[in-house]
Amino acid sequence: MPQVKRLAILDDYQDVTLRLGPWDRLPHLETVVFRDTLAEEDAIAARLAGFDAVLAMRERTPFPASLLAKLPDLKLLITTGERNRGIDAAACAARGITFCGTPSFGAPTVDLTWALILGLARRIPEQQAALRAGQWQTAIGTGLEGKTLGLLGFGKLGRRVAAVGQALGMRVVAWSANLTEDAAAAGGAALVSKEALFRDSDVVSIHYILSERSRGLVGAAELALMKPTALLVNTSRGPIVEQEALLAALHEGRIGGAGIDVYDVEPLPSGHPLLAAPRTLLTPHLGYSTEENYRAYFAGAVEAIEAFERGAPVRVING
Missing domain, CATH: 3.40.50.720 (NAD(P)-binding Rossmann-like Domain)
Structure with a gap:
């Protein structure tokens, strides 16, 4: 042998x-x-x-x-x-x-997805920093009950993320290229168009496998549809989101914030533009860690x- x-x-x-x-x-x-x-x-x-x-x-x-x-x-x-x-x-x-x-x-990426969503919505990192600096209640967070959670991709991870959203009282919508109404409904979501998902969601969370078809799936057109208060969370793969388009949306205040765990280049080099982008919560690809x-x-x-x-x-x- x-x-x-x-x-x-x-x-x-x-x-x-x-x-x-x-x-x-x-x-x-x-x-x-x-x-x-x-x-x-x-x-x-x-x-x-x-x-x-x-x-x-x-x-x-x-x-x-x-x-x-x-x-x-x-x-x-x-x-x-x-x-x-x-x-x-x-x-x-x-x-x-x-x-x-x-x-x-298990599905540890589900945990991290919600850590990013909740951290952004309740502004936890900046509130902790303010508290350590001797300041008390310097900002108001956003509650998630009654808000719309949009899931780009509705496989195993997307359905698990949906279940948490439902427990928090959120409306859940989903889209992927091959998703059917029945499959979406079985996971507690409503099937919508890609455009409607970005337009109507208060939180968009990405759960798509990276392939040549999904590379750049979220670009300037999709980000332009989002509400100025909406949050984008990516725990799948960095190249699914067009980095330059995301940076522009963040710097121009066209979306409420982004929680990012995955990047085009990993490890993320020092001086990378995302590190200086406003309204971001960044983690070093911890989804499976x-x-x-x-x-x-x-x-x-x-x-x-x-x-x-x-x-x-x-x-x-x-x-």
């Missing part, structure tokens, strides 16, 4: 992978943890030379066919989670690289290595 000798763990920003996974089950394995992200393909290939297995943290480091061709020693590539659009599954198969996923725990989810990821990674060594890989991703 094949045995994994050297494992590279990539992009462990928080230095938690070894602590939160049952790695003691693999005493024969040489494990090297990298806490930074490299952007240049040749630099990544040089770093990973000699490793026969790699654990990738979500889509932090993409693996296109061109990079995979520079990794002749690679036999096992594991991604945290059940899919990873940054890894070329067909190229893995063509090169004889086993590409596996891991389980995850919970201890419970990480424990599921890393236990699944250990299981994937054990299964590969038995000659019976699990959770193989075929594209």
Whole structure:
């Protein structure tokens, strides 16, 4: 049976992978943890030379066919989670690289979505800053009861976000390219047009998978439809929203604010224009970042290595 000798763990920003996974089950394995992200393909290939297995943290480091061709020693590539659009599954198969996923725990992005919505609506970050500076009640927040929640995308996450909105007394509307009235109603939402969603919603929350069809799905035209008090929240993928159009809307005061967890470039570089944009609540792609989810990821990674060594890989991703 094949045995994994050297494992590279990539992009462990928080230095938690070894602590939160049952790695003691693999005493024969040489494990090297990298806490930074490299952007240049040749630099990544040089770093990973000699490793026969790699654990990738979500889509932090993409693996296109061109990079995979520079990794002749690679036999096992594991991604945290059940899919990873940054890894070329067909190229893995063509090169004889086993590409596996891991389980995850619950839907932690739902928690973060509501943290961003509530933080913006009740102006929590600025009120905390004012309180620490010795000021008391310097602004008035907005209540959500009776307001309209618009969900761009109504899959598993969108429906979970809708349930919280309903519990708060919000009206829920939804749109996606293939959503039907029956499917929307089953999740407690009304199906509306894309234009109506942006025009009528007090909060627009994005829950769309990034693809060539959804890239730039929210641009200047959509933002121009929003109420000047409305909030936009993106916990899906950065390129779904046209960054320049969003920056213009924020600086010109044409929308009430934006809660953003995902970006065109990650990690977000210092000096990025979003960092200085008004009426924003920004988080560093924390949607999946919970201890419970990480424990599921890393236990699944250990299981994937054990299964590969038995000659019976699990959770193989075929594209």
